[in-house]
Amino acid sequence: ALLITDECINCDVCEPECPNGAINQGDEIYVINPTLCTECVGHYETPQCVDVCPVDCIMTNPSHVETTDELQLKYQQLMKQT
Ligand code: SF4
Ligand code: SF4
Numbered sequence: 390a391l392l393i394t395d396e397c398i399n400c401d402v403c404e405p406e407c408p409n410g411a412i413n414q415g416d417e418i419y420v421i422n423p424t425l426c427t428e429c430v431g432h433y434e435t436p437q438c439v440d441v442c443p444v445d446c447i448m449t450n451p452s453h454v455e456t457t458d459e460l461q462l463k464y465q466q467l468m469k470q471t
Pocket of ligand 2: 397
């Protein structure tokens with residue numbers, strides 16, 4: 390999963406781009422729910438939030454480092470729930 394750092398300027402550009410609805414406005418900055426973020430695996434070739442963020446403040450979440458296979462499995466499980 391990815392993580393938004395405190396360099397976020399709350400521009401709200403990323404939130405509507407997330408195919409998993411993993412991004413929400415937090416108390417101070419935007420936040421990514423790591424259980425919903427597949428790093429866009431299953432939907433797109435590249436992480437859409439990273440592509441649109443004007444200040445490049447989105448990085449890999451060091452507490453949630455996942456392989457492409459794990460992200461693909463998460464994608465499939467999320468699709469089953471909807
Ligand atoms: Fe959403 Fe993709 Fe960004 Fe993860 S990488 S928060 S799934 S847009
Ligand atoms: Fe924050 Fe970047 Fe999302 Fe804008 S696009 S809200 S700066 S994480």
